[in-house]
Amino acid sequence: MKVAVLGSEGQLGLSLKHQQPLDVDVTYYNHKECDITKIIDLKKCLNQHYNFVINASGYTDVEGAEVCPDLAYAINAKGVDLLAMVCAQYNIRLIHISTDFVFDGLSSSPYLITDKTNPINVYGQSKLEGENYVFKHSSYNQVIRTSWLYSPWQNNFVLSIIKLLQNNKYISVVDDEIGSPTSALSLASYIWHQIMHNCFEVSPIVNFCNKGFCTRYQFAKTIAKLAIKYHIILNKVKILPTTAKQLNMLAKRPAYSVLQCDVANNQTWQIELQKIISKLAG
Numbered sequence: 001m002k003v004a005v006l007g008s009e010g011q012l013g014l015s016l017k018h019q020q021p022l023d024v025d026v027t028y029y030n031h032k033e034c035d036i037t038k039i040i041d042l043k044k045c046l047n048q049h050y051n052f053v054i055n056a057s058g059y060t061d062v063e064g065a066e067v068c069p070d071l072a073y074a075i076n077a078k079g080v081d082l083l084a085m086v087c088a089q090y091n092i093r094l095i096h097i098s099t100d101f102v103f104d105g106l107s108s109s110p111y112l113i114t115d116k117t118n119p120i121n122v123y124g125q126s127k128l129e130g131e132n133y134v135f136k137h138s139s140y141n142q143v144i145r146t147s148w149l150y151s152p153w154q155n156n157f158v159l160s161i162i163k164l165l166q167n168n169k170y171i172s173v174v175d176d177e178i179g180s181p182t183s184a185l186s187l188a189s190y191i192w193h194q195i196m197h198n199c200f201e202v203s204p205i206v207n208f209c210n211k212g213f214c215t216r217y218q219f220a221k222t223i224a225k226l227a228i229k230y231h232i233i234l235n236k237v238k239i240l241p242t243t244a245k246q247l248n249m250l251a252k253r254p255a256y257s258v259l260q261c262d263v264a265n266n267q268t269w270q271i272e273l274q275k276i277i278s279k280l281a282g
């Protein structure tokens with residue numbers, strides 16, 4: 001089994017490396033080594049000997065996408081088009097990661113893979129266009145939608161909250177956004193399991209997020225509790241609930257973006273969060 005991982009230094013890329021099974025031959029390409037917007041890079045790095053490409057790359061700055069939509073579309077949409085085209089030429093199966101932000105958040109029950117998409121920000125729109133390109137060149141590919149990804153590495157909500165807790169007496173966190181926090185390590189394990197057991201026939205799109213849901217405020221409170229338990233922060237910090245409107249962000253966020261995840265042996269977000277925070281404590 002030969003696999004290429006693109007975007008290898010992002011949090012999912014690093015998580016895939018961390019969780020990699022021993023009996024699979026994997027080549028990791030970071031942004032510099034393989035820019036998915038450049039056909040020359042894709043042709044240089046990929047070839048017919050690969051069975052799978054995992055696209056862990058992406059433009060993930062939701063606020064930045066409102067300011068630089070061209071860049072978001074170049075990476076999340078057009079780059080995916082090129083990548084899917086090259087994969088089809090070499091008969092490689094592409095596993096692409098997408099997001100809960102393809103939905104508008106108006107639902108009050110977990111989103112099914114068949115539910116109507118309707119992104120409300122540039123990031124979500126660019127990711128939805130990317131999803132469509134995945135299947136333009138081959139129906140053999142797979143899109144995995146996930147949500148609220150975090151890991152011990154790079155930029156994510158958990159690390160940002162811990163930093164804020166270390167440097168402030170009180171912080172404010174939105175209490176009107178509901179979703180399912182997902183450990184990138186658990187997503188990586190799921191992807192490897194799918195590859196090793198060749199379970200990709202089930203559906204072209206799958207949802208993967210950890211079990212349960214919460215608001216960002218509840219997520220931050222749980223992070224703080226665990227960070228104290230593992231001595232990552234020493235003093236209790238007051239966490240105040242606020243609203244998305246009050247924060248006046250550039251990008252609108254879906255108010256509710258829980259994905260219906262039917263993956264077996266999936267853990268709750270609280271258990272996965274504890275694993276990551278204990279890891280951060282060393």
Ligand SMILES: NC(=O)c1ccc[n+]([C@@H]2O[C@H](COP(=O)([O-])OP(=O)(O)OC[C@H]3O[C@@H](n4cnc5c(N)ncnc54)[C@H](OP(=O)(O)O)[C@@H]3O)[C@@H](O)[C@H]2O)c1
Nearest residue numbers: 007009010011012031035036057058060097099146148149
């Ligand atoms: N983070 C979330 O909450 C979340 C939620 C749902 C879905 N997702 C999706 O999950 C995937 C992985 O997310 P993540 O959180 O691991 O992202 P991340 O930490 O931001 O990593 C993305 C990686 O992609 C690389 N990259 C950017 N442009 C590239 C290009 N043109 N060619 C090749 N590599 C490029 C980046 O490199 P540089 O840093 O050098 O630019 C970075 O290493 C993405 O598709 C994202 O949309 C993320």
